[in-house]
Structure formats: C-alpha cells, structure tokens
Amino acid sequence: MKVDILIVGAGFAGCTLAERVATELNKKVLLVEKRNHIAGNSYDYYNEEGILVQKYGPHIFHTNLQNVWDYLSRFTKWNGYVHRVIASVNGKEVYFPINLSTMEVLYNRKFTSETLEAYFQQQRVKLDEIRNSRDVVVSQIGEELYELFIKNYTKKQWGVYPDELDPQVTKRIPVRFNRDTRYFADTYQGIPMYGFTRMFESMIDNKNIHILLNTDYKEVVTSVKFDKLIYTGPIDYYFDYMHGKLEYRSLDFKFETLNMEKYQNAAVVNFPNDFDYTRITEFKQLYLQRHNKTTICYEFPKAEGDPYYPIPRHECREKYQKYKAEADKLNSVYFIGRLAQYKYLNMDQVVDEALNLFKTIT
Numbered sequence: 001m002k003v004d005i006l007i008v009g010a011g012f013a014g015c016t017l018a019e020r021v022a023t024e025l026n027k028k029v030l031l032v033e034k035r036n037h038i039a040g041n042s043y044d045y046y047n048e049e050g051i052l053v054q055k056y057g058p059h060i061f062h063t064n065l066q067n068v069w070d071y072l073s074r075f076t077k078w079n080g081y082v083h084r085v086i087a088s089v090n091g092k093e094v095y096f097p098i099n100l101s102t103m104e105v106l107y108n109r110k111f112t113s114e115t116l117e118a119y120f121q122q123q124r125v126k127l128d129e130i131r132n133s134r135d136v137v138v139s140q141i142g143e144e145l146y147e148l149f150i151k152n153y154t155k156k157q158w159g160v161y162p163d164e165l166d167p168q169v170t171k172r173i174p175v176r177f178n179r180d181t182r183y184f185a186d187t188y189q190g191i192p193m194y195g196f197t198r199m200f201e202s203m204i205d206n207k208n209i210h211i212l213l214n215t216d217y218k219e220v221v222t223s224v225k226f227d228k229l230i231y232t233g234p235i236d237y238y239f240d241y242m243h244g245k246l247e248y249r250s251l252d253f254k255f256e257t258l259n260m261e262k263y264q265n266a267a268v269v270n271f272p273n274d275f276d277y278t279r280i281t282e283f284k285q286l287y288l289q290r291h292n293k294t295t296i297c298y299e300f301p302k303a304e305g306d307p308y309y310p311i312p313r314h315e316c317r318e319k320y321q322k323y324k325a326e327a328d329k330l331n332s333v334y335f336i337g338r339l340a341q342y343k344y345l346n347m348d349q350v351v352d353e354a355l356n357l358f359k360t361i362t
Contacts, residue, residue, distance in 0.1 A: 002225040003028040003210070008217040009232030011040025012347055013337040015203045016071075016354035017230050022208035025362060030224060031204065031211040034233070038204065038211070041308070042196040042347065049257050051295045052195055053283045056308075057253060058268055059196065060286065062189035063348030069188040071355065075202040078190035079288050083183040086266040089148045089273065096270060097183065098145065099176035106148075113177040120175070133162035133170040140175055153272035157301050158249055158311070166312040191286055228361060232337035234307055235323045243322040246342055247313075250305030254298040263294050276300060310342045317342075334361065 004027035007014045015038065018029045037043050041056040060083045063069055087096040094102040103111050103119075111119070123142025127135055133154065137146045146162075150170060154162045162170060174185075192199040204211065212220065217233070231238055236246045254277075267285035271277060277298040284294050310316065320342040327335050336357055338345045345353070 001030070001223065003030040004226065005029050005228045005230060006221070006224055006226040007031045007230045009033060009337065010038040010211065011232060011337065012350040013232045013354045014230065015200050016351050017358055018209050019203045019206065020358040022206040027208060029209045030226070031209055032215050032217040032220060033211065033213050034216055036214050039197045039200040044195040044197050047257065047295060049293050049295065051257065051284060051291055051293065052287045052289055053255065053295050053297070057251060057297065057299055058281045058286060059347065060189065060191060061347055062184040062186040064186050065348055065352055067355065068348045068351045072199065072351065076192040076194070076199040079193045081191050081286060081288060082189060084181050084266050085183045085268045085270060087149060087270040087272060093265060095181040096149065097174045097176060098141065098149065099181060100179050101181055116177050130167050133165040133167055136167045136170045137162065149272050153270065153278060156278050159301070159303055166314065169312050228332045228334070230334045230336065232340050234339045235327065235335055235342060239323055239326050243319055246319060247311040247316050248307035249309040249311065250302050251308050252300040252302055252305070254300070255295060257293055257295045259293055261292055261294060263296050307339060310338065310344060
C-alpha cells in the first residue's frame with residue numbers, strides 16, 4: 001500500500017492533520033487507530049437507553065482561538081452549552097472556581113470584590129519562592145481553602161499531594177472576584193450539537209483518507225509505503241521504551257443509568273474530600289438532551305491503565321527530554337499531541353498545533 005502520509009492516532013491532532021492533508025493537498029492519508037473508534041478521548045456514543053454519553057469522562061470544548069473555532073465549525077454546529085462546576089464541600093454545594101458566590105455560600109456572609117480581596121490578603125501565605133503546587137494555592141487563597149478544595153482532590157487525581165507536584169498543576173485554577181460562575185472564561189465554548197464523534201466523522205469524510213481501526217501501527221508500518229509519518233501516540237512506545245516507560249495517571253469510569261430526569265445540580269460535581277471518586281458527570285446536562293432517564297459517570301483516578309495525564313514532575317520531564325532528543329534526530333517523522341509531547345494540552349491547543357504543523361509540512 002502506498003500513501004503520502006501515515007498518521008498514527010485518530011484524535012484531534014490526527015484527524016485535523018488528515019483532513020488538512022487530504023483536502024488542501026489532495027494527498028492520500030492512512031489513519032491508523034489502536035482503539036475501535038475515532039475521536040480520541042472525546043469519543044461519545046448513544047448508550048442502550050438512547051442517552052448520549054462520553055466514554056472517557058467530560059469533554060467541553062472551549063477556546064479563545066478564533067482560527068481553531070472557525071476551523072472546527074466547518075464540521076459541526078455547537079449546542080451553546082456553558083460549563084459550570086459544583087464542588088461539594090462541608091456539606092454544601094458551591095461553584096468552582098472560587099468566586100464571590102462560592103465564598104458567600106461557604107461562609108454564610110456577604111462579600112464584595114474589595115472585601116474578598118482583603119480577605120485573601122489576610123489568608124495568603126507569604127512565600128519567598130513558589131516550589132510546588134501547594135505553594136501556588138496557599139500563596140493565593142491561604143491554607144483553609146487549600147484544604148477544602150485542592151489538597152485531597154489533588155491527592156486523588158495524581159496519587160500524591162500538591163507539595164509533590166510542579167507549580168503548573170494548580171496555576172490553571174483561577175480565583176474570581178466577581179460572580180462569574182462559568183468554569184471556563186473563554187470566548188468560544190460548547191459541545192458539538194450532534195456529539196464529538198459525529199464532528200470527527202465529518203472531518204475525515206474524504207476519499208483520500210483511509211482509516212484502520214483496532215490496529216497497532218507497528219503491525220502495518222513495514223507494509224505501507226509513505227513519505228511522512230505523523231505520530232500522536234505515546235512517545236516512549238514509539239521508541240520501544242529505550243529510556244524506560246513514561247509515567248501517566250489513568251482513570252476508571254463507572255456508569256449508571258437512573259430512572260429519573262435529573263440527578264444533580266450541574267453537569268459535573270466535584271468531591272474534593274469525600275469518596276474515592278473525584279467527580280460525577282451527568283451527560284444529559286452537557287448535551288442539553290431531553291430524556292426521562294439519566295446516565296451518570298463516577299470518575300476514579302488510578303496509577304495503571306490507559307495513559308491520560310502526563311505526570312507533572314521534574315523527573316518525568318527529564319525522561320521525556322531523552323525521548324524528545326531521539327525524536328529530533330528523525331527526518332519526516334512528526335510528534336504531536338498530549339501523548340507524543342508528554343504535555344497536558346487542551347483540545348483547542350492540540351488543534352492549533354496541528355494546524356501549525358500542517359503549514360510546516362506542506
């Protein structure tokens with residue numbers, strides 16, 4: 001078999017590049033996917049009850065990048081969903097990230113932007129140096145809120161406490177001095193109106209794209225002739241673990257369909273301190289779907305299993321740099337995406353990097 005480009009992985013990076021190469025360059029693409037479906041971790045499907053669910057936990061698209069939004073909007077309409085997250089702490093349900101409404105419910109008192117800023121000034125721990133994720137949080141909001149919202153959630157999510165993780169982990173968590181209860185403040189956000197999988201199907205609906213599912217690329221790479229290889233899988237697997245395995249956190253998902261129209265007060269409810277799971281997702285609220293039943297999903301982080309989150313620790317990055325040095329030696333092989341770059345990337349960042357990579361390989 002002869003193609004112009006072999007692409008490993010049918011997630012955001014792989015499908016974006018496949019679409020661009022096939023459409024703009026009119027070249028042949030072989031898209032090889034190890035799983036039995038496209039769309040990567042944003043894969044969604046209708047379950048037995050006819051409820052649209054996401055197999056790998058909640059994915060909500062959000063971006064400030066108009067070029068990315070405009071690109072994906074060629075393949076889908078958006079449902080207008082705005083993501084709001086509730087955290088269950090001290091027996092109360094409060095919005096997260098922390099904002100004026102959160103603090104008023106938590107402490108049963110009124111706050112203004114000014115009084116909240118003054119409160120945090122009193123609570124903040126003054127540090128000479130930010131060394132880890134704990135330091136980031138306590139230097140912003142103090143010990144008490146760190147204990148309520150961050151410490152134990154992080155331990156469940158990563159298997160270690162925040163003082164053992166790089167600062168970048170909690171730098172993503174904003175604190176708001178207004179009543180904006182949205183989880184994301186991005187200009188564009190929502191979920192594809194008919195689901196992520198349908199959007200991906202539209203992206204790769206091209207006579208120049210041939211896809212192989214349930215296929216490890218190593219099983220076919222020697223029998224396919226190609227000019228360039230784009231790899232979106234785990235970089236350590238590509239190099240046969242020559243520098244050792246990279247560490248990831250994985251997830252287990254437990255689904256339940258309930259005989260009720262609505263289970264909880266937000267699509268996602270976090271449980272920082274209670275239970276073994278980190279959060280519960282109710283998918284109908286994400287998709288704005290009407291149904292007399294509802295499906296929820298409990299999310300359990302774990303050490304072993306499918307790779308989801310690169311571990312944000314210094315020693316892990318050092319090992320990755322050894323693999324990156326190997327990758328840099330290769331010609332006509334391109335590594336892109338969360339697994340290939342061993343880096344936490346949002347969906348829009350992956351699409352943006354894929355669009356940029358397309359420009360360099362043409």
